[in-house]
Each structure stands twice: as C-alpha cells, then as structure tokens.
Amino acid sequence: MKKIVLSMLLLFLIAGCKNNNTETSANKEGNQLTVWAWDKNFNIPIMEKAGEYYNKENKTKIEVNVVEMSNDDTKQKMVSGFTSGVNEGLPDIVLMDDYDIQNYLSNYEGKFAPLSDAIDFSQFAEYKVDNGTYKKEVYAVPFDSGSAGLYYRTDYLKEAGYTEKDMENLTWSQFLTIGKDVKEKTGKWFLAFIPNRGTHYIQLAMQSAGLWYFDDKQEIFLKNNPAVREMVQILKEINDNQLAKPVDYFAPEGIGAVTNGDVAAVNSAIWFSATIRSAEDQKGKWAYTNLPRLEKTENATPYSNLGGSSWLVLNDSPNKELAIQFLNEIFAGNEEFYQDILLTNGAVGTYKPSQEGDAYLSKDSFFNDKLIYKDFSEWMNEIPPVDYGKNTQAAIDALRSVLQDYFDGKLTLDEMLEEAENNYNAQTGK
Known part of the structure; x- marks a missing residue:
C-alpha cells in the first residue's frame, strides 16, 4: 500500500513539474521577442542594448533574442514564409534596408503591422517616415540616419x-x-x-x-x-x-x-x-x-541620404503588441538610449528629440574637435523626402x-x- 501511495505521489510531483515547466516555457515565449538584424558591430548590439533599457524601465522583463541574419537572407526567408503561408520561424521584429521597404509593403500587403495609431511619427525625420508609409499608414519605425x-x-x-x-x-x-x-x-x-x-x-x-x-x-x-x-x-x-x-x-x-x-x-x-x-x-x-x-x-x-534602415513588426507575430510597445518605448521615446548608442556605437538616430542631448554636443578629437554628430543631425532634417518605390x-x-x-x-x-x-x-x- 505504501508503495502505491508513494508511486502516486511521485507521479503527481512529476506531473506538477511538467506543468510548471510548460507554464514557464509559455511565459518565456510570451515575453520573448525575436529580432532579425545584420551587422554584429552595429545593429545587433544596439538592439540588444534596447532590450536592456526596456527591462530597466519595466517590472515585467522581456528577452530580446537578436538573430544575426544578412540583409539578403532576411529578404529570402521572409518571402519564403509569406508565399508559403507558414509563419513559424519568422521573427517578431525585422530590420529592413530603407530602399527595400516600399517593395515589401506593396508586394506583401497585410504582412506588416500598421503603427500609425501606436507611435508618434511626428518626432522622426520626415524623409524616414515618408519612406515607411504605404497607403497613408506608417509601418516602419525609423532607426539610423544616412545623412x-x-x-x-x-x-x-x-x-x-x-x-x-x-x-x-x-x-x-x-x-x-x-x-x-x-x-x-x-x-x-x-x-x-x-x-x-x-x-x-x-x-x-x-x-x-x-x-x-x-x-x-x-x-x-x-x-x-x-x-x-x-x-x-x-x-x-x-x-x-x-x-x-x-x-x-x-x-x-x-x-x-x-x-x-x-x-x-x-x-x-x-x-x-x-x-x-x-x-x-x-x-x-x-x-x-x-x-x-x-x-x-x-x-x-x-x-x-545614403543607406539607413528601419524596424518593422510582422502582423502575424504572436507577440505583436509587445513588439510594438517595445519599439514605442525605446526607439520612439527613450532619449537616453539614443545618447548611449551615439557615443558607444556611433549611431545617429532619426528620432528628433534625441538630437538635443549632451552626446550630440561632444567634440570629436579625431575630426579636430568638431561637433560631427550635431552637424550631420542638423543636415538630416534638411534631406528632401523621396519615394524609393518598389x-x-x-x-x-x-x-x-x-x-x-x-x-x-x-x-x-x-x-x-x-x-x-x-x-x-x-x-x-x-
């Protein structure tokens, strides 16, 4: 009898552990964002740092899993997923070259999440916002400048x-x-x-x-x-x-x-x-x-402008709302973050409020103490917007x-x- 009771108790405990592990895994999945980006010396560490800033500001922690993916591989894998209708394996957030954005928004309608109602795009450089707009809806959160x-x-x-x-x-x-x-x-x-x-x-x-x-x-x-x-x-x-x-x-x-x-x-x-x-x-x-x-x-x-990229959220992502919230809080609202990536990574963002911080007034000894980031940022606001087309x-x-x-x-x-x-x-x- 004791053996039966002990066996039942053991099975109960094992079942309980399995349920707890399943719940932990599910919670982790719900609080994890997968991002595809290229350049392990620039975009990838910047996105990882964005995750650190988010966790510093929020009680509910998230894990930002940045997968290194070349620009060409990113496009190839997205197209394969979109055309096959299989969303499994696709990221929540994807970095996209600005020259490609209109092509993907027009050829794959409904595959990217609309962001106009969630993010204040008046705070970004106009030419970047225009490039991420399709049929009067903005789909791309502007990132770095090609000023x-x-x-x-x-x-x-x-x-x-x-x-x-x-x-x-x-x-x-x-x-x-x-x-x-x-x-x-x-x-x-x-x-x-x-x-x-x-x-x-x-x-x-x-x-x-x-x-x-x-x-x-x-x-x-x-x-x-x-x-x-x-x-x-x-x-x-x-x-x-x-x-x-x-x-x-x-x-x-x-x-x-x-x-x-x-x-x-x-x-x-x-x-x-x-x-x-x-x-x-x-x-x-x-x-x-x-x-x-x-x-x-x-x-x-x-x-x-030459080059530059932006962040897009996939519309079928199970973590779409979290992804949008994350981008809104950090890439569309955290000036300290932009100051940090400017000094640490040399990234000039297109979020206009960040350009008034102390980092932009730092003298660059390499360029004879000129205010290079301030100057290029001011020029950024004068760049004529164009439609890069498909x-x-x-x-x-x-x-x-x-x-x-x-x-x-x-x-x-x-x-x-x-x-x-x-x-x-x-x-x-x-």
Whole structure:
C-alpha cells in the first residue's frame, strides 16, 4: 500500500513539474521577442542594448533574442514564409534596408503591422517616415540616419593648394576641379569607387533634389531625370580623368583604400565616419563639409541620404503588441538610449528629440574637435523626402548595365539612358 501511495505521489510531483515547466516555457515565449538584424558591430548590439533599457524601465522583463541574419537572407526567408503561408520561424521584429521597404509593403500587403495609431511619427525625420508609409499608414519605425557629407584629408588638400574654406559650398564641377589638382599635385587618388558602379553617387544626387529613379506614377524615370543626367556626366569625367581608385566602395578593398591613406576624399553617410576613425594614425587629418551641389537641377540642395534602415513588426507575430510597445518605448521615446548608442556605437538616430542631448554636443578629437554628430543631425532634417518605390534595385541594375558603354563613347547620354529604361522595363515586365 505504501508503495502505491508513494508511486502516486511521485507521479503527481512529476506531473506538477511538467506543468510548471510548460507554464514557464509559455511565459518565456510570451515575453520573448525575436529580432532579425545584420551587422554584429552595429545593429545587433544596439538592439540588444534596447532590450536592456526596456527591462530597466519595466517590472515585467522581456528577452530580446537578436538573430544575426544578412540583409539578403532576411529578404529570402521572409518571402519564403509569406508565399508559403507558414509563419513559424519568422521573427517578431525585422530590420529592413530603407530602399527595400516600399517593395515589401506593396508586394506583401497585410504582412506588416500598421503603427500609425501606436507611435508618434511626428518626432522622426520626415524623409524616414515618408519612406515607411504605404497607403497613408506608417509601418516602419525609423532607426539610423544616412545623412551624408563630404569627408576629406586636410593634409592632401593643403598640398594641392586648398584650405578648408575652399571646400565649403562646392558645386560638383568645382569638386571635380579640386580632384584633378589633388591627383596631379599629390599623386593620390581623389576617390575610391568603380565609376561604372557609382550609382550611390547618382542616388545622393537625386535625393538632394527630391528626385528618385521613378516618377509620380512609379514609372522608370531616367532619360528625363535632370539629376541623373547631370550626375552621370560627373561620373564620366571622374572615369575619364581616372580620379577614382577602381575598387568596390562597399568591399574591404574600398574601405582599405580610405584607411590606408590612398584617397583624399569620400562622399558618404555619417555611419562612414566610424570607418575613417578606425585609422587612428590619421587622427586630426580629416575634415568634413556638406555634399557638393548639383548646378543644373532645380531645387538641388547639399543635403542627401545614403543607406539607413528601419524596424518593422510582422502582423502575424504572436507577440505583436509587445513588439510594438517595445519599439514605442525605446526607439520612439527613450532619449537616453539614443545618447548611449551615439557615443558607444556611433549611431545617429532619426528620432528628433534625441538630437538635443549632451552626446550630440561632444567634440570629436579625431575630426579636430568638431561637433560631427550635431552637424550631420542638423543636415538630416534638411534631406528632401523621396519615394524609393518598389524596384530600386532593378533600376540600379539597369543603369549599371549601360554606364560603361556611355563612358567608352559607344552610346550617347540619351541613348544610354533610353537603353537603361528599356532594360528596366524588360526586367520588371513593364
């Protein structure tokens, strides 16, 4: 009898343990957010830090599980899940490149959670909010800025006969003249990128004038796009005069060309300052200013954007409400968090209230005690908003396919841009 009682008691205890474990697991699942992001030196530690800030402010703790996932893998896995109808294995929150957002919002309607009623988007940079808006609803919480400027080596420019004052308020034609002098008088490359793949220059130029690859009807807009026409001629002159070291701008050899002291100038975003700063032996030798400005294009400014990303919540996430609450509290409301990631990670957010903190007023000894974060943040608020459309990558590919023929004189400017439009239409089935 005792054996029976003991056996029943043991079974009861085991059952109780199983129930407790199941409950703990369920609670953990309910308080856990899975996030897909790339870059273990930037986006991933920042999101992990966001979880720490949330737990510091809330009694109910959550676990933010950040899964390292490349941008390409992220898109591939999301598309597979969306098209198959299988949501299992998808994240609660996903980081998305700003250039891709409109593509996914329009092609996968209903897959991302609407956020307009939950988050005050008036507190973010307008151009970022516009990019995350589809059919008058905002779906993306803006994150980092791609506010862009011109970085340059003061020692190389001085050797070529130019002062920091000479570098202010440049036009692109003046920029080219300086580049020719730098190469001739110093023997240094002026820039580092492959001209026939220099679509990032075209994108900087377009957004500086409030234009993009597409018109208001989302038709390809190259041949009659004044910013494209003006910038491809600038690229041809860079190519003809061999001003750019021909290395992939985004690859290690492109970065190395800058950090090794091979080049005198870089047109890029605020996030590139971390790369420049990594060359500690060049401290005090770099300065920055506004981008050069287009001359023939109406409404051109010296302000533009390159890159940047935003956070989206999947609509079918079982933790959707928690995910939205988390993003609202930290990425749309915690100024201390933004100050922290600025100083620790070099991240310039697009949440406007955070730009008034002490961190933005910190002097950067690498750039001769200039207020680099304050300056780029102020420029950010002047960036013209544009609609990146659904097929930016297809437009990039179409343009790259014909640029070299234009550089080589095989095609005129009009012929090249018309062929690029035809290639785009063939790619997209227009």
